[in-house]
Amino acid sequence: MTKFIAKRVFASAVVMLTITVLTFLMARVVPSNPAVIYAGPKASPETLDRIQSELGLDKPLLVQFFDYLGGLLHGDFGDSLATKQSVLPDLLERLPATLELIATAMTIATVLGVALGVLAARRRSGALDGSIRFLCIGGISMPAFWLGLILQVIFVGKLGVLPATGQFSTEITYSNPLETITHFALLDCVLTGNWVALQDGLEHLVLPAVTLAAYPLGLIARMTRASMLESLDQDYALTARAYGLSPRSIVWRLTLKNALSAPLTIIGLSVAYMLTGTFFVEVVFNWPGLGQYATQAMLAVDYPVIMAITLLGAAGYLLTNFAVDLLQAKLDPRTRS
């Protein structure tokens, strides 16, 4: 096991280094001049020259790269061209909002997905199974940004029961201001007993979380169903049935645990999907998280931010897959080789 972990950590480090080199090269060979973006369109040639040397763009490429790499090792991703501020604090400030959104969506998708999958498997080939199958394919085919807008039209425009955008209502910042402890807004509400803000925050969270959950929900339900059916056909399940155990206890006590190792991979995949899915959901719901920040940076060709987001995205993806592999090795000894 230790060898397995060591090997994976080494491989991930190599991948991260390669990605750093690639994003760095890509940001350097692109037609747009970072100095122009930094200085704005009306800068004089002298100003551009000055900024070019300030940003270190006149140095040889290799020196620039090692400067960047050295900065990364100290947690310095450089300064944003748009806000002129250091990138890392900006990212860290927005990370909790995104994590809260992803965690909520993941919980919805997993709980509902496993439940629907088990239900479909128990009613194999029935009408319910068919409807669940259609629902799953529908969830997988749904553009998240569109689902978000449709939910806004229905629940905000027509019914007027939920807020459209943002993480909290503006009034809350005056009537029940948030105290910051953990930077996770909802958790802080609970810790400080700020129930008014908590309710407001939850109301704002519902639509974006449901939107983000649609795709993984479909994936998880489908996978749970398929792997449930497989375990129900195994000898031990048939034996248990022959001994007179009820189908219900066979499902919940015996097969579900065995059937969950395959959806586990899908849950890993879903987290990976959410890393990009959240970009679109955050844009639609004006959610103050990383995705919105990243999208703005991409439209502004703010390359230090783009590079930081790429590295962070890759790190998140590698970490998720690593965690899934570890968990799977624990659940299923056969995959440890």
Next chain:
Amino acid sequence: MAHVLIDPPAASPLPPTPRHSLLRTLLRDRLALLGVVLVVALVLVAILAPWLAPYPGEGRGTANVDAADLAPSAAHPFGTDELGRDMLSRILMGTRPALLISISVVAVAALIGVPLGAIAGYRGGWIDEALMRVTEVFQSFPPLLLAMVVVALLGPDLKNAALALAVSWWPWYARLVRGEARSLRERPFVAAAEAIGVPSRTILHRHIIKNSMTPVLVQATVDVGTVVLAAGSLAFIGLGAQPPAPDWGLMVAEGRSQLFTSWWVSTFAGLAIFVTVLAFNLLGDSLRDILDPRKAER
């Protein structure tokens, strides 16, 4: 390799009568039928759009400000947008570019990925090692994020978006075919071909690539839908097609500013994306059931 002579250089591993089971599956499975009907309809619309659209000029982007923001009616079944363009025409005219872009991206990804994967899987050794390391780097981030970064750095337009999507998609085909090639390599008919001195190029082409086409076909079908979704997403945030192109993702974005007054603009444009992705997912699913019964869902 002694058993090679006893074991006849066997038939292809494809199931025997796909046509018969295709018909049967379609009749039995209504969702599969729905997929086929939708895909055929989409292809017809893509070809015939200029003749089907009530206002083909507006569909291509000509403004008609006198008719701005009209709700759905008999004259404009999907309403009109901010610039008075008939939404039905816009959406119909958007079908061809959406499918063309998506099919080209998938074709390029498969054309790069399939041969590389086949060579790596069949030859093994350092070629295999090198290719797997490269695909690992590509697969260590979500394909859509990779595409977004490439477009952001190259400049937002449709061509760059397509290029970026192809670049982020090919490794998945390489890995898929490599897996197939590795298991085909061990099959008796490949050993038999090697034993009678068939050149390895011919083996690669005739035995390895041809016999890995089933999963590639299934994957490609599903991916046509997935790429429509990805290209739409890029366009929605401004990193894909640019106005006045009749692009579905772009139309959803254009309707966003008047979402609560003119809900129809975003709604119908997004519906077009949803139906297209759904159609190819359904078709891909039923193709998997028909062509590859081992992996079929029960």
